[in-house]
Amino acid sequence: MENLDGQLEELTPMIIEHGLSVLGAVFILLIGWWLAGWAKKKVMKKGQAAKGMDNTLVPILGQITKILILVITILAVLGQFGVETTSIIAVLGASALAVGLALQGTLSNVASGVMLLILRPFKVGDAVEVGGTTGVVDSIGLFTTEMHTFDNIGVSMPNSSVWGSEIKNMNRFEQRRVDMVFGIDYSDDMDKAMDIIKKVLSEDDRILSDPAPQIAVSNLGDSSVDIITRPWVDTPNVWPVRFDITKKVKEQFDANDVSFPFPQRDVHLFKEN
CATH class of the missing domain: 3.30.70.100 (Alpha-Beta Plaits)
Structure with missing residues (x-):
């Protein structure tokens, strides 16, 4: 009995310490998740209100903001448990390279999406013909471009297919x-x-x-x-x-x-x- 009491006395500080770490990690995770959603909405609201901001870029900026805050939140949660985050970042960098080689098609869509956003051959709301498909652009994401045809059929096209095709913009000129x-x-x-x-x-x-x-x-x-x-x-x-x-x-x-x-x-x- 005395041995059991002694073991409990030894484990109590450890339990308290780890319990506080778990509670702190959960708190950080909840706050980070809420902050990511709030920041995304805030950025999109500000972007839509800005006069010089193209509506095409607003959803992308909101999504990037959310992802960055979530990444920082996860690193903070790991740091709460004493994990060395610098080594994790290095491992993630190496893993990203390996994953990038395995997902060349996906990364091609991302690169094409970036080029569409930079050069902007069309914007949200334009009537376009892309690769034989004619419709109105609804959104340009990191991976796909969403459209709907004039008879209201939804079309989702990989960005690489859009960027690699002839694009006719029917709304470019007045x-x-x-x-x-x-x-x-x-x-x-x-x-x-x-x-x-x-x-x-x-x-x-x-x-x-x-x-x-x-x-x-x-x-x-x-x-x-x-x-x-x-x-x-x-x-x-x-x-x-x-x-x-x-x-x-x-x-x-x-x-x-x-x-x-x-x-x-x-x-x-x-x-x-």
Whole structure:
């Protein structure tokens, strides 16, 4: 009994010491976790409020802030147990090199994401075409670029695929040209048709006068004489103008006896003796 009491007396300081270390580690972990989330929200809020800050960079800065605070928290927790953190950092550095060699594809996505953020061929909210996929950019992360198509289908593309593809940004410039082709019958008056198109364009306030619209005969097709029409508009008006002008030209052609020919082919029959 006396031996047991003696052992307890010897273990009590050790239990108290380690118990306090565990409690301190748990406290540091909880505070660090809360601080990481709070700092991420704070950085994103400040970034969204800043006038010169691009919305594309805001989520990335918030995520990096959170990761840095969590790393510092973990090192502080290990230090609470007397672990030599400098050696751990060295081991982590060596491990990071090994992991980097094993995850070259993943790191390629990270590097591509960094290049997208630095060079910024597009930003969040832009309508783009990337690798044959057309949609609106929702976010640019460290690994993937998130988009949704115009019919609202979500698309997640690895950053390396985005960076390695041709990127068409439909919102980069304030003005765009709308290319339309109207085919008329060979028997119709070309000048009359072109005057009708010119009149339709002049009545639409969304059509810019500078640069002036271009209306010209572009092709003598198998079944039609093709008249190319190229008005310039502000970028948000591209599709509304295309739809409206197509409808109005068809209505005016019908009202003025200008026809849209159906595809046709002449067939010659030869009688063999």
